[in-house]
Amino acid sequence: MEEAKKKSMPVLPWMRSPVDVSLFEDCPLDHLPCLDPRLKVALQNMGISSLFPVQVAVWQETIGPGLFERDLCINSPTGSGKTLSYALPIVQTLSNRAVRCLRALVVLPTRDLALQVKDVFAAIAPAVGLSVGLAVGQSSIADEISELIKRPKLEAGICYDPEDLLQELQSAVDILVATPGRLMDHINATRGFTLEHLCYLVVDETDRLLREAYQAWLPTVLQLTRSDNENRFSDASTFLPSAFGSLKTIRRCGVERGFKDKPNPRLVKMVLSATLTQDPNKLAQLDLHHPLFLTTGETRYKLPERLESYKLICESKLKPLYLVALLQSLGEEKCIVFTSSVESTHRLCTLLNHFGELRIKIKEYSGLQRQSVRSKTLKAFREGKIQVLVSSDAMTRGMDVEGVNNVVNYDKPAYIKTYIHRAGRTARAGQLGRCFTLLHKDEKKGAIGRSLFHQSRVLGVGWS
Numbered sequence: 072m073e074e075a076k077k078k079s080m081p082v083l084p085w086m087r088s089p090v091d092v093s094l095f096e097d098c099p100l101d102h103l104p105c106l107d108p109r110l111k112v113a114l115q116n117m118g119i120s121s122l123f124p125v126q127v128a129v130w131q132e133t134i135g136p137g138l139f140e141r142d143l144c145i146n147s148p149t150g151s152g153k154t155l156s157y158a159l160p161i162v163q164t165l166s167n168r169a170v171r172c173l174r175a176l177v178v179l180p181t182r183d184l185a186l187q188v189k190d191v192f193a194a195i196a197p198a199v200g201l202s203v204g205l206a207v208g209q210s211s212i213a214d215e216i217s218e219l220i221k222r223p224k225l226e227a228g229i230c231y232d233p234e235d236l237l238q239e240l241q242s243a244v245d246i247l248v249a250t251p252g253r254l255m256d257h258i259n260a261t262r263g264f265t266l267e268h269l270c271y272l273v274v275d276e277t278d279r280l281l282r283e284a285y286q287a288w289l290p291t292v293l294q295l296t297r298s299d300n301e302n303r304f305s306d307a308s309t310f311l312p313s314a315f316g317s318l319k320t321i322r323r324c325g326v327e328r329g330f331k332d333k334p335n336p337r338l339v340k341m342v343l344s345a346t347l348t349q350d351p352n353k354l355a356q357l358d359l360h361h362p363l364f365l366t367t368g369e370t371r372y373k374l375p376e377r378l379e380s381y382k383l384i385c386e387s388k389l390k391p392l393y394l395v396a397l398l399q400s401l402g403e404e405k406c407i408v409f410t411s412s413v414e415s416t417h418r419l420c421t422l423l424n425h426f427g428e429l430r431i432k433i434k435e436y437s438g439l440q441r442q443s444v445r446s447k448t449l450k451a452f453r454e455g456k457i458q459v460l461v462s463s464d465a466m467t468r469g470m471d472v473e474g475v476n477n478v479v480n481y482d483k484p485a486y487i488k489t490y491i492h493r494a495g496r497t498a499r500a501g502q503l504g505r506c507f508t509l510l511h512k513d514e515k516k517g518a519i520g521r522s523l524f525h526q527s528r529v530l531g532v533g534w535s
């Protein structure tokens with residue numbers, strides 16, 4: 072027991088004395104110190120009357136009394152409200168800004184996730200006069216640029232100096248939600264796109280984003296927002312693409328536009344996940360300043376409190392029949408069925424649609440499909456026009472769809488983290504939810520099988 076505890080102890084000293092989010096309670100909006108009344112109304116319009124524990128804990132470290140003095144690493148279960156935990160303090164702080172510049176950047180690994188997060192910002196930011204943009208490649212790059220950059224009005228018959236025109240380009244947004252690829256496109260090629268005024272960088276689904284380089288977006292952003300003069304150009308050439316040489320977006324020292332007479336503020340970073348990495352090498356990439364670790368309870372990863380886990384033991388060749396029986400008993404409740412690959416997603420979805428007895432609408436959602444098809448499917452699922460979504464891991468992380476009561480692992484997840492994220496598509500925001508995993512008897516064994524499923528209840532067919 073002691074051994075196990077020692078083994079799970081984080082290597083980094085600052086991770087060993089975290090703020091325990093489970094000691095916080097929901098806080099009614101009326102009791103939240105310093106909340107801007109306009110934001111209170113916006114939150115109420117979203118149906119929110121109190122903040123969740125992780126939101127209260129982050130509020131303390133950002134608005135008061137913490138005042139954004141430390142970078143925050145937040146490890147909190149799926150569905151616990153991490154999005155609003157960073158969106159609300161950022162919007163509240165920027166509400167005092169005088170001039171519109173790009174001040175906050177939120178990076179997410181997928182387009183659908185970025186769209187979801189943009190919607191959260193868009194629900195509160197306009198209340199205090201802030202504008203939110205999206206850089207995900209949903210529209211053409213030209214359309215995206217016209218949303219992000221404000222061009223000066225040109226008068227006919229006057230000849231303008233191109234250099235002067237470049238100076239006149241201004242950000243049309245205060246907050247940008249982006250995927251790494253499109254972000255790099257704008258950094259490399261969009262005239263007038265600059266990170267020189269950036270104050271907040273949020274890396275959501277951090278462990279996922281740190282797993283791949285994504286065109287070196289992170290070192291590029293860090294380099295462009297570094298304010299010390301000495302390092303500015305010396306390191307850049309070692310990793311940045313050649314196009315970088317022509318960029319003029321490096322943060323200037325001195326007085327910051329829109330924050331009258333105040334020196335350039337430090338770039339504050341907030342990194343989040345339900346399965347935050349504790350790997351020092353990975354975290355080092357973020358170049359965190361005096362980081363503070365916020366986590367929930369003592370276990371490394373936590374499942375949502377009201378999640379019920381079940382395992383269904385069956386022979387491999389009978390899995391489709393067990394799944395059909397399970398879906399039949401779930402009736403019209405919304406359900407996501409996870410498979411191990413895009414190919415098996417397609418096969419399983421085709422097969423299920425041949426079972427006439429299943430009088431529910433079933434669609435696939437996978438990385439093989441075009442984005443427009445995926446977005447259409449997701450919309451129909453949100454609206455309840457589809458009851459079952461068969462998905463590869465494209466749906467695993469972060470997606471928030473109201474009313475998903477059930478998740479089925481048709482194929483056993485290969486990693487504990489995958490199980491946490493898949494199961495976390497249900498039992499969100501304190502709601503009840505069930506996660507079923509189909510296993511053949513050998514899959515119960517082995518380290519993952521034991522650690523994942525020993526607490527799950529065994530289920531017979533026709534369980535309801």
Ligand SMILES: Nc1ncnc2c1ncn2[C@@H]1O[C@H](COP(=O)(O)OP(=O)(O)OP(=O)(O)O)[C@@H](O)[C@H]1O
Nearest residue numbers: 119121122123149150151152153154345469471500
């Ligand atoms: N204070 C609140 N009161 C009521 N509902 C809330 C509150 N905060 C967030 N929610 C709702 O809770 C749900 C989950 O929030 P969110 O998507 O931010 O979770 P998350 O912690 O980021 O999950 P994941 O790790 O899966 O990405 C959303 O539907 C959101 O609207």
